[in-house]
Amino acid sequence: MGLTNWGFKKSLWVFHLNAGACNNCDIEVLDCLCPKFDVERFGIKLVGSVKAADVILVSGSVPRKVVPQLIETYEQAPKPVAVIALGACGCTGGIFKDGYNFAGPVDKHIPVNAYVPGCPPRPEAIIDGIVKLMGKL
Amino acid sequence: MTSILAMVLYFLIFPGFLFTAVVGLLTSWVDRKVSARVQWRVGPPWYQPFADILKLLGKEIVIPEGAKRAGFLFAPIGGLAAVVVVSTMLWLTNLRGTGFVGDLIGVIYLLTIPSLGMILGASASSNPLASVGASREMKLILAYELPFVIAIFTAVSKVTPMTLQLDRIIQHQAVNGVLLGNASCIIAFIVCILCAQAKLTYPPFDIPEAETEIMDGTHIEYSGAVLGVVKLTQAMMLFTLPVFFITIFWGGVSLSGLGILWTILKYLVIVTIIVLIKNTNPRVRIDQAVKFFWGPVTVLAIIGMILALAGF
Numbered sequence: 115m116g117l118t119n120w121g122f123k124k125s126l127w128v129f130h131l132n133a134g135a136c137n138n139c140d141i142e143v144l145d146c147l148c149p150k151f152d153v154e155r156f157g158i159k160l161v162g163s164v165k166a167a168d169v170i171l172v173s174g175s176v177p178r179k180v181v182p183q184l185i186e187t188y189e190q191a192p193k194p195v196a197v198i199a200l201g202a203c204g205c206t207g208g209i210f211k212d213g214y215n216f217a218g219p220v221d222k223h224i225p226v227n228a229y230v231p232g233c234p235p236r237p238e239a240i241i242d243g244i245v246k247l248m249g250k251l
Numbered sequence: 252m253t254s255i256l257a258m259v260l261y262f263l264i265f266p267g268f269l270f271t272a273v274v275g276l277l278t279s280w281v282d283r284k285v286s287a288r289v290q291w292r293v294g295p296p297w298y299q300p301f302a303d304i305l306k307l308l309g310k311e312i313v314i315p316e317g318a319k320r321a322g323f324l325f326a327p328i329g330g331l332a333a334v335v336v337v338s339t340m341l342w343l344t345n346l347r348g349t350g351f352v353g354d355l356i357g358v359i360y361l362l363t364i365p366s367l368g369m370i371l372g373a374s375a376s377s378n379p380l381a382s383v384g385a386s387r388e389m390k391l392i393l394a395y396e397l398p399f400v401i402a403i404f405t406a407v408s409k410v411t412p413m414t415l416q417l418d419r420i421i422q423h424q425a426v427n428g429v430l431l432g433n434a435s436c437i438i439a440f441i442v443c444i445l446c447a448q449a450k451l452t453y454p455p456f457d458i459p460e461a462e463t464e465i466m467d468g469t470h471i472e473y474s475g476a477v478l479g480v481v482k483l484t485q486a487m488m489l490f491t492l493p494v495f496f497i498t499i500f501w502g503g504v505s506l507s508g509l510g511i512l513w514t515i516l517k518y519l520v521i522v523t524i525i526v527l528i529k530n531t532n533p534r535v536r537i538d539q540a541v542k543f544f545w546g547p548v549t550v551l552a553i554i555g556m557i558l559a560l561a562g563f
Contacts, residue, residue: 118309124302152292154283157299162466165313165474168306192311192474 122168122194123248125157129167129191133184133220135174138234139201143171145237153241156248169196169247172224175203175210178217188224196247199226200240202233266342268335275486276300281519282489282526289530300486307479315377315472322375327473327480330368334487337361341417341494345503350418358417358495359403362450365484366392369459369469372481376472384468387537388459391449394544395456399446401552405439405559406430406499421503429502434563438555440500444521445548447492448528449540451485455532456540493521 130143146153147160161167164187176184188197199220202208207219220226227250230243261267279300287294314320337358344350366388373385407413409430410423420430430436449456460468473481497504497517504514535543 117305121302121305121307122309125299125306149291152287152294154287154295155293157295157302162462163471165472166467166470166478168310190313192313194310 119251123251126168126196126244126248127159127161127166128169128171129161129164129187130171131164131173131184131187133172133174133180133204134177135201135203139173139204142234142237142240143173143200146240151237151241153244156244158244164191167191167195169198169244171198171200172220172226173200173204175207175213176217176220176223177213177215179215181217181223184220184223196227196251197224198228198230198243198247200230201235202231205229205231208233261343262335262339266346267339270342271335271338271487271490272483275483275488275490276304278490278522279486281522282529285523285526286530289527300482304479304483307482308476310475310478312475312477313472317377318472319375319377322371323472324477326368326372326375327477327484328368329371330365331480331484331487333361333364333368334484334491338487338491338494341491341498342504344417345421345494345498346506348418348421350416353415354417355403355407355415355420359400362488362492362495363392363396365488366450366452368484369481372473373469373471378472380465381469381471383465384459384461384471388452388469390537390541391452391456391459394541395446395449395548398442398544398548398552399450401549401556402439402442402446403499405435405552405556408556408559409433409436417498420499424502429500431500433559435555435559436500438551438558440496442548442552442555443496443500444524444528446544447496447525449544450492451488451525453525453529455528455535457534458537458540461534489522489525493518493525496521 130140132140145151153159164170170188170191172184174180188195197220199205203210204220207216210216228243228247230240232239235243263269277297277300280295280297283299284294312324314323340354340358344354370385370388373381373388406420407415410420414420424430431440452459460470465471470478470481494504497514501517504518505511506514
């Protein structure tokens with residue numbers, strides 16, 4: 115299993131799930147793929163289908179309407195899969211924590227492996243989070 | 252007994268599965284690196300495709316509810332087997348001069364099997380987006396096969412006497428110079444490159460697996476080792492198609508002395524052309540693709556054939 119584990123660390127395919135985010139975190143995620151940061155150097159790329167994903171990147175405060183989709187997405191992903199909660203909303207709820215439709219941060223519904231706080235987190239912070247996640251795998 | 256063992260080794264190790272897989276994955280790294288440089292990025296390290304495949308082998312295989320298990324799981328393996336057979340045939344013909352009557356038809360036929368495998372697998376996966384992708388792939392096959400076959404026939408008709416045997420085509424080129432020296436065959440070669448773009452489902456013809464509209468289309472339900480097989484088949488197609496074009500148009504491949512360098516150079520030129528077309532064109536709609544292939548490309552292919560029959 116050593117080789118498979120090495121492959122897993124070197125090629126993290128990310129499925130980006132917007133669970134009620136304001137789009138700010140999503141723009142920063144796209145920044146990571148652009149020439150300045152280029153996370154493909156580490157084998158990270160965005161995939162279109164959760165069936166191909168190794169990492170689910172959840173941004174947003176998870177309103178009540180999104181909870182079933184969030185759980186279903188996690189269950190559909192082939193294991194082993196890691197989850198990153200992105201932004202202040204994903205980690206704690208941020209400024210929406212007292213909202214009438216707030217249904218808890220991401221880790222209330224699915225297990226989270228790494229938290230990347232910030233509103234929005236800088237691309238450097240996102241890459242740092244992914245590197246720390248790689249160390250944990 | 253030894254000949255059977257040799258055949259098994261041919262299929263599994265040298266020109267067959269292992270060799271094609273390793274070189275195909277290296278080629279897909281060239282593809283990703285060149286794409287990255289075009290976009291002013293650094294790009295992945297050389298072992299990236301190997302890491303991807305190894306990782307996918309260790310992942311869970313999710314089979315969707317309502318999918319036909321056997322069709323879903325075995326269709327990609329059929330595609331992989333077809334590519335291995337084509338690659339073995341091409342390399343054995345090039346290196347040992349063993350051909351049989353009509354093996355060119357066999358190669359053209361087998362090159363369609365991976366696409367057919369994807370159609371079968373996607374249709375068996377009971378996903379609406381996958382079936383949209385499958386129907387688009389079907390239309391794409393109908394679109395590009397006509398100019399592709401006409402272009403191959405142009406090359407065949409330049410060989411005297413006219414033959415459908417690959418090793419005769421290579422021998423003819425060894426004696427009379429490469430077919431790419433003729434005006435008609437240059438046109439046929441351009442048509443073949445455009446068809447290769449569609450065969451590999453690369454932009455501008457990546458309509459069946461459009462990521463932004465139907466989320467990987469035909470691949471959407473695949474995961475784990477089966478997705479690895481799908482990706483491996485694509486990488487091996489990227490290796491096999493240029494070798495096929497070199498065999499038909501550019502004097503074949505050889506592994507002796509300076510021939511190795513010359514072969515690698517020819518191969519990289521064709522791969523780079525394909526990758527540059529991939530990176531500089533946006534995706535077209537399926538109706539535009541069909542119109543493109545049945546309109547201008549077929550006309551171009553027919554002009555090439557008429558030129559060839561007129562002796563150019």
